[in-house]
Amino acid sequence: MRALVTGGAGFIGSHLVEALVARGDQVRVLDNFSTGRWENLAGVAHRVEVLEGEVTDPTLVARAVDGVDLIFHLAAIASVQASVEDPVLVHRVNVEGTLCLLEAARRQGVKRFVFPSSAAVYGDHTALPLAEELPTRSLSPYAASKVAGEAYGRAYWASYGVPVVILRYFNVYGPRQDPTSPYSGVISIFADRMRRGEPPVVFGDGRQTRDFLYVRDVVRATLLAGEQEAAVGKTFNVAGGRETSVLQLVETFNRVLNTRLSPTFAPPRPGEVRRSRADVSRARAVLGWETTTPLIEGLTALVKEMGDDGG
Missing domain, CATH: 3.40.50.720 (NAD(P)-binding Rossmann-like Domain)
Structure with missing residues (x-):
């Protein structure tokens, strides 16, 4: 094709x-x-x-x-x-x-x-x-x-x-997501900061969730x-069909990196939703698809690849 x-x-x-x-x-x-x-x-x-x-x-x-x-x-x-x-x-x-x-x-x-x-x-x-x-x-x-x-x-x-x-x-999330861009995803930004021993910046109270x-x-x-x-x-x-809060994401990164970094907090950003979790039953039924990579496994692979690239 x-x-x-x-x-x-x-x-x-x-x-x-x-x-x-x-x-x-x-x-x-x-x-x-x-x-x-x-x-x-x-x-x-x-x-x-x-x-x-x-x-x-x-x-x-x-x-x-x-x-x-x-x-x-x-x-x-x-x-x-x-x-x-x-x-x-x-x-x-x-x-x-x-x-x-x-x-x-x-x-x-x-x-x-x-x-x-x-x-x-x-x-x-x-x-x-x-x-x-x-x-x-x-x-x-x-x-x-x-x-x-x-x-x-x-x-x-x-x-x-x-x-x-x-x-x-x-x-x-995953490799090649630019952590230096202010518009990048939260995972790549957290990974970049926490690998360098810097606390992640959380906008709002951190209880907002993403899938x-x-x-x-x-x-x-x-x-x-x-x-x-x-x-x-x-x-x-x-989507993964699972709800993860930003604070839970910080905790998971601490597990992956063997750190104990606490986030700093900033005002919430306009236009962002509070909670997110998808129903993925249609993709499973019609496409025969579902995710196979648990969050901790994906974060571990991302951190390793960032290290291999010298990032």
Whole structure:
């Protein structure tokens, strides 16, 4: 198969590219390298085609989509905080970019369009676990951009028959997530600080919860979304199905690192949800997928890889 991965030099995208190459696909990457890194593709650079540019550029997108069977559209500004700071830019990239890809996919006649959305679309729902049928509640421009992307995906499936699958990623962590970015995930930031003996900074009281999952589990779900015919036109939670508080995360890191660091506290950040835990029964039933990496195992692997890389 011939696959396009937008955002393929990024954190999740580069792991997906490696998996596609490993199974024998011909892979093309479209990335603007604003957060993606060339070194993320170092292991497969000789086996992938890389186009550098914007997903909002129709000419470049048409070139990227030409001849491909599968599109995995991971390119996005994936940050609540960044969206609060610059909602117009996030709309342009996340919404207009998605529409640009969908239109190119329609013209190309692709066999599958996988669109990773986000748990942020659920907002402050308190009826846990969060099921895909719940109405969306956008608490940030980022969440709104993902709701809009989902809506366009469903519209292109209903109107033109573009075979779209929507995946709602929850809190993904693992190697290549940049801990130096203020928009990075809490796990990579905590790992970086606590490995250096510095206390983690907790926003709010630390009792807010997230549903964490390891990046390689996410890649497996994403590949299955590109394969299973029964997945077309559907939306799936991609999550561990377990609720972990930020304070529990600190405790688990202390176990992994054999430290006794206590967090420092800062004011809560706007637009962040209080609790999060997914219902993953649909992904299990339709995709045949569930996570296989316990949190402590994933954190241990992450810390080891950061050490091996000299980070």
